[in-house]
Amino acid sequence: MAEHVILFAGPMCAGKTTAIRSLSEIETISTEAANTDRETADKDTTTVALDYGEITIGDEDKVRLYGLPGQRRFDFMWRILMERAVGLVLLVNNDAADPLGQLAEFLEEFAELHERGGIVVGITRADIAEGPSLGDYAQTIAKSTSGAIIPVFTVDARDGNHMQTCLLSLIANIESRAALAYQQEQAA
């Protein structure tokens, strides 16, 4: 039975907690505190440590889903959880002030995960805000990662099917890269 640890990262209000709740087969663990920074994000609560959920893919592959706090002051949690992770679902809300800048910033921060596993980008709130196009996001990804192949989707974090598509593409990417690396190792 394979186990994957997948992180969900991105700025405040990108939908990380909601995405994990949409995907998880177990009751999620959340660590929300009253949000005292309404200037940055107008919502009642914010994640300050992690979210946790689980989902089974196929017959027996268990995927552990960890949501990270979006604010940089919690970047020690990013470091702690990144050590065990093999992949990243990076969510960016299209109605943010600078979604392309935030995408580039998070890609740089989590570049290590692309090296050893994979990253997929989900653009949320694309239906309610006139923001950059998918092409703009793809260009930012290409510029930020020297042409790495990182899929980008528009997603509704509340929709389990959307999030499963995103997650499955990430798992497929991670497994195909691992298989390719194994073949190359055997051939060497």
Place this chain on the structure above:
Amino acid sequence: MSDKLHKNPVVVEHARAALETFRSHSKSLGYATILTTDGFEVASIAGDAQQTRRVASMASSMQALGDAVARDLKMGTCDYIIIAAPSGYVIQLRVPGYDLVIAAHFDSAETLGKALSVARLAANDMAQVSVAAAAA
């Protein structure tokens, strides 16, 4: 009432005074921080600015993890957390009635019971901040 507590001058001033009183109660107190539950530093004594900001963020995460464990085990809310290490310990506890936490580092010369007792006094002292003034 939790909006921008860390920027409210009444709350910040009261926090500073509460921490000074706290320091007078224990010679073993290394540094102490009062923070919002979402990780903003309100006031601190000792420690450098970068350290106290970082401790505020970490204490916020620890408090939320403590709450998550207590909730999962159906124990109610997490009142306080103790981190013990060879050269001292950190105690953190909620300020009653506010979205605030006090986190304090003591060296090993202090007994745990005394440290917890003076930390509780400091939390209760902080809780005396005027709700009306703090909301202003």
